[in-house]
Amino acid sequence: MARFAGGKAPFLRASDEKDYGTKVMMKDFMIALLPVILFTWYKNGIQVYLDGNIGLLEMFYPLVFILLGGFISVMMEGIFVFVTNKEDRSLKGIMTKLSVSFSAIPGLILALLLPLYTPIWVLIFAAFIATIIGKMIFGGFGHNIFNPALLGYTVVGFTLMGVINNAGGLFNASEAIIDSYAGATPLGALASSGQINYDILVAPYGSLWDFFIGTIPGALGETSALAIMFGGLYLVIRKVIKWYTPVIYVGTVFGLSWIIGALSGDAGLWFPAYSVFSGGVMFAAVFMATEPVTTPTNILGKVFFALFLGVFTVLFRFVGSLPEGVATSLIFLNIFTLPIDKFTAVIRTKRFTKPGGLYFGILTGLLLVLAVYTLVKAGNMYTVYIPYLGWVI
C-alpha cells in the first residue's frame, strides 16, 4: 500500500497546459501593446527624425521611455517584495514572486498614458504611485481596487501637469512647430473654444483620417485608433478580453456625443467620431476598461460597467472643467466594481424575480438618469458653464 498525494476535484485543469493560464493571458496583453508601442515610436521618434527635427539617438527616446516605465515598475515591486518579505530575500524568491505579479504591465501602460516629454523623475513618481500605492499596498496582483497605471497617471495629472507641460509635454519636436495646433490637442481645443465646430476641432489636425491613424498630438499611446484596434483584435482572438466591453463603451461615447452635437446644432457624424478618436477613449476601451482585476467579473457586470463608463466619460468631458473624462471616469468607476459585480451576479441568478429584478431596475434606472442628465447639461455646456459638476455628483 502506498500513500498518494491529496488534492481537490477537478483533477484536470486547463491551466496545467503550457498554452493556457493567467501568465499566458498577461503575455498576450503585452503583445497586444506592441502595435501601439511601435506606432508611437514611429510617430514620435522615427518620423520626427526623418523630418530632421531630432538626432539619431533621440529617435529612440519614445521607445526607451516606454520600456523604462515597465522596467521601473518591475524594480519597484522587486524592492517592495524585498522589504516586506523577511523570510525569503533571495533573488530566486523575489523572481518567483514577480513571475506571478505581472508588474511590467502597469509600467508600460503608465508610460503610454503619459506625454512624450514627461520628465523621468515624474515617470518614477507615477510608477511609485501605480505599483506601490495602487497595487502592492492593496495586497498585490488580484487585490487592487484601482487600475494601478491609471492611478499613477491621475495623481500625476492632477498635481504635476504644469511640470510636464513646461518640459515640452505632449508635442513632439515636429508637432511643436506646427502653427495650426496653437499648442493644443484636439480635446484642448474643445475645452478652450467650447464650440462644436469642425474647423476648430478637426481641421487644424488634418482630417478624421489622421485621427483614426493617430497622427495627431496626444499622449504616447492614445492617438492611434488603428494600432489600438489591432491590439484589441488580438486580445479578443486570444480570448483575453470580451469584445463587447470596448464596443459598448466606445458605442456609448459615440452615441451620446452624437446627440450632444445634434443638440448644439450640428448632427454631423464627424463630431462623435472626433469624440471617440480624440483623447484616451480608444486606449481605455481596449486596455483599461477590460483590465480583469479592476473591472467587473461577470458578463452582465461588464456590460453595465461599459455603459456607465461611457456615460461618465461624456459627463466628465463635456460637463465640468476636466479636459479629459476618460481617466477620471475609470478611476471613479473602479470604486464601484465590487458592488456592480455583486448586484449583477444576483441578477444573473435570480433573473427578473426578486431581488434580481429590483437590482436590475435600480442599475438601469441610474444609468438612464445619468445619461439624460449628461445630455441636458452637455447640451447647455456651451452657454452655461457649470464648474466641477463632475465632483458635485
Next chain:
Amino acid sequence: MIFQKIKGVFIDGKKDLCKKSPLKEYLSPKYVYIPLLQRTSNLKAEVKVGDEVKVGQVVATNEQQMNVRVHASVSGKVTAIKKVWHSSGKMVDAIEIENNFQNQLTESIKREENVDSLTREQLIKKMELAGITGLGGAGFPTHIKYKTKAKIDTVIINAVECEPYLTCDYHFITTYPEKLLKGATYMMKAADATKVVIAYKINNKQIREAVQPFLPKFPHVELFPVKNVYPAGWEKFIVEQVTKKTYNGLPAEAGVIVNNSATAITFADAVEMNIPLIARPISITGEGIKKPGSFYVPIGTKVSELVELCGGYVEGLDPLKYNYIAGGPMTGRAIFIDDLVVNDTLGAVIVKPVIEGLHPECLGCGKCADVCPAFLTPTEIKKAFERKDIKLLSDLNANKCVECGLCSYICPSHVEITEAVAKGKDLLRKGAK
C-alpha cells in the same frame, strides 16, 4: 444572458488510454468487502461473522431510508467486519466475505417466466428488491424515481459518460448492447412511458454500431447523439437537449426519467434472472497505470487486485507525486491510501500525475461564470461564503451548484473555485436549516 443555454466545454477525453482493450471479467476475487455505507445511508449488517452466504443474499439493509438493500457478491463465509477505504474518501465498515469459489446462488436467483406480463408495480418491486442504484455516480436508489406520481412519457438512458478518462459505460454497452435495450424497455414499462431515448456522445460511434443491429426489435427506442463537451452527461443538460424542456427540481417535471446505461443493463438481469446489483463495470486508468483497462467485477472487490491485472503502476511511480482518484477526474475524490474497494458508484480509479506550478491570484476574468452550466457566479459565491453571508448565498443560488468542476477546470489562475462554491453550498444548507 436572457436565453440561458448550456454550452459546455470541450475537454480532451484521454479515453484512448483504456478504450482499446475490451471489457474483462474478473468475477472471483478471494475476498470481497461489502461497504456498510451507500450514498448517505448507513447500513445495518444482516449477517454475522462466521455466517455462510450465497451470491445474491441480502447482507445489509437500511429500511428507514428508501429501503436500501445490499447483497453478497460472492458465495462464502463472512470472516470479519472491518474498515476499508470507500469512494466517499472515508474509511467505512465493510463485511468481509471469503470466497468459497462455489458460486452458490441464493434461491431467488432464477429465470423469470413471463417477463412480458410483468406489471409496472412488479417491475418497480424488482428494482427495489434487487437494490438497484444509479451506477453513474449518484447512487440514488432507482426505484424511488419510478414511484413518481408525475406522468412520464420518456425514459432517457444516459450513455454519455462525459467525464474524461472514463470508459466503463462505453465498454459495458458495447459488450451488452441487447441487454441495454432490454433493460431500457423494462424501465420504460416501469415508468408507464412510451419511448426510450439513448443519449450517447456523438464521437462514440461504436455505441451506435453496437446497438443499431438490435433496434428493429425495439422500435420504441431512439438513439440521440449529444455533443462531445463536458458536462454533456449532466441530467439537466441531456433532458434539455432531448426534450427541449427544462425543469427545476426533478426531471419528472419534464415528463422524463433519466437512468445511467449501466443501471439499465443491470436492471435487465434483475428482471429476467432476478440477479440483484452485485457487480459493476469499472475503469482502471490514468497515466500512472501500466496497461489501463475496464473490468466487470463483483461489488466489494479490492481495487489493488485490479491494478495488478493492469500490470501495476508504471515503473518508478512516486505515489506522492500522483493522485489516486476515486471516480472521474472532474468530480472524483483523491484517496490517500490505495486500499479502495469497489462500491456501487465507483466507475473508475484514475492514477494520474500531480502537475505542480506556481499560480497567480484570481484575476477576476469571469471565465468561471461563463462556463458554469448552472449559470452561477462562482467568484461572488466565494466572497459571500468568506463573509458568511447566507442571505447573499441564497440570492446567488449557491444550492444549485452541481459540483461539476468546470469552474476550477477553466480558471486560468488555478483557483480552487469549485471547492469554494461547494463550501458556500454547504453553508447555505446548514444555515438555512
